[in-house]
Amino acid sequence: MNYEKIPRQSLGFFPTPIVELSKLSEALGGSKIFMKRDDNTGLALGGNKTRKLEFILGDALACGADTIITAGAAQSNHCRQTAAAAASLQLECHLVLGGEKPDIVNGNLLLDQIFGCHIHWAGVNRKGEDIPQIVEQLKQAGKKPYVVPYGGSNELGALAFVEALKELETQRQDTGKSFTYIVFASSSGGTQAGLMLGKKMLDASYQIVGINIDKGETDKVPFDQFILSLANSTAKFIGVNHDFSEEDLILNSDYVGEGYGVIGHLENEAISLTAQTEGILLDPVYTGRAMGGLFDMIRTGKINKKDSVLFWHTGGVPALFAYSNRLNFSKC
Numbered sequence: 001m002n003y004e005k006i007p008r009q010s011l012g013f014f015p016t017p018i019v020e021l022s023k024l025s026e027a028l029g030g031s032k033i034f035m036k037r038d039d040n041t042g043l044a045l046g047g048n049k050t051r052k053l054e055f056i057l058g059d060a061l062a063c064g065a066d067t068i069i070t071a072g073a074a075q076s077n078h079c080r081q082t083a084a085a086a087a088s089l090q091l092e093c094h095l096v097l098g099g100e101k102p103d104i105v106n107g108n109l110l111l112d113q114i115f116g117c118h119i120h121w122a123g124v125n126r127k128g129e130d131i132p133q134i135v136e137q138l139k140q141a142g143k144k145p146y147v148v149p150y151g152g153s154n155e156l157g158a159l160a161f162v163e164a165l166k167e168l169e170t171q172r173q174d175t176g177k178s179f180t181y182i183v184f185a186s187s188s189g190g191t192q193a194g195l196m197l198g199k200k201m202l203d204a205s206y207q208i209v210g211i212n213i214d215k216g217e218t219d220k221v222p223f224d225q226f227i228l229s230l231a232n233s234t235a236k237f238i239g240v241n242h243d244f245s246e247e248d249l250i251l252n253s254d255y256v257g258e259g260y261g262v263i264g265h266l267e268n269e270a271i272s273l274t275a276q277t278e279g280i281l282l283d284p285v286y287t288g289r290a291m292g293g294l295f296d297m298i299r300t301g302k303i304n305k306k307d308s309v310l311f312w313h314t315g316g317v318p319a320l321f322a323y324s325n326r327l328n329f330s331k332c
Contacts, residue, residue: 003159003238006159007055007058007059008054009053009058009061009089011043011050011054011085013040013041014051015170015171016036016037016041017036017037018034018037018168018172020032020033021034021274024274024278027273028295028298029305030299030303031303031304031305031306031308033294033311034310034311035310035311035313036168037313038050038164038315039313039315041315043084043088044115045317047080047314047315047316048312048315049081049082049151050085051160051161051164052151052160052161053148055159056148056149056152056156056157057085057086057091059146060146060148063146064144065146066091066143066144067091067092067143067145068082068091068092068093068094068148069094069096069131069134069135069138069146069147070082070096070131070148071095071097071125071127071128071129071130071150072097072098072128072150074098074322075107075261075285075319077108077315077318077319078151078152078188079097079108079112080318082095082148082152083112083115083116084111086115086117087115092118093117094117094118094120094134095117096125096128096130096131097121098122098125100121106321108319128147128149151190153193153230155233158190158194158197158231159237159238160190160194161191161193161194162197162234162238164195165204166198168310177308178308179206179308179310180206180207180303180307181206182195182208183293183310185211185290186227186290187213187286191314192210192249192251193228193234196227196248196249197231197242200235200242200248201240207250208250210250210252211289211290211294212251212255212256213285213289213290214256214259215256215259215260223251224246224251227251228248254293254296255296257289260285261284263284263285263323263326266295267284267288267289268327268328268329269295270282270287270288270289270292270294272328272330280313283316283318283320284319284323284326284327285323287314287315287316290311294309294311
């Protein structure tokens with residue numbers, strides 16, 4: 001299949017820059033650290049979901065959809081960017097959010113409301129369990145709904161990160177940079193599946209290391225198996241002859257702590273030290289946890305001083321405001 005013919009709707013600013021974090025590297029006394037700034041994709045304060053939505057909403061438009069529906073946690077970065085993308089395309093947007101409506105609206109949820117989307121509160125169901133009945137209601141109302149999967153993690157979303165790795169390789173070759181590891185927050189699986197497939201297609205030598213940020217499963221399937229399944233189905237989708245196995249997957253689950261969105265010392269230190277050395281903000285749920293994991297891997301020698309690491313910043317900064325009472329910003 002010639003996947004270059006797959007519909008794609010421009011939504012963001014690409015390529016996103018790569019910056020060297022020399023002061024953070026010095027503070028950690030370890031390897032050289034670079035950062036891919038997908039927090040600068042431009043859509044609704046940026047984030048990696050912009051890449052996925054370019055392909056997914058391109059497909060939605062090609063299918064004649066007039067309404068978009070997706071799901072996530074109350075402070076979902078994916079939902080915030082989906083709401084913004086739908087607004088820019090003049091599509092009606094419905095978000096199915098876990099939990100109950102809070103007394104104070106801030107962070108991503110505030111932006112969801114500014115973008116004019118319809119919010120459905122789903123209690124304990126934060127991964128879209130209530131979407132089918134809402135889809136039926138929308139159809140009965142004469143709408144043409146299109147479901148964006150949780151986290152944008154299907155074959156189209158993973159394909160976006162095949163393209164993202166091609167973008168990175170062009171930048172790397174233009175600048176002469178080399179990396180031993182690419183480290184990032186792994187949550188819904190599409191980013192990691194796409195990067196794994198892109199690495200295979202480009203025959204790249206660096207290791208793709210996802211930091212697991214959630215104890216939960218995806219559709220009752222263990223998360224590691226979901227990533228492998230998605231990498232394989234995406235390869236088949238674009239006509240690549242490769243079968244991924246457990247040996248191809250590096251998913252580090254050492255840093256999930258007390259679970260999704262529970263902030264501890266790991267996240268607080270990562271956010272504070274990155275901000276105070278580089279002036280760059282991380283979010284408390286995803287990049288804060290992933291960067292904290294990278295700190296630990298450097299300090300414990302799992303990543304050594306001779307290595308060069310690219311940290312892929314997946315965005316999420318608006319959530320800082322919603323978690324302000326759980327963050328400790330003492331000077332590092």
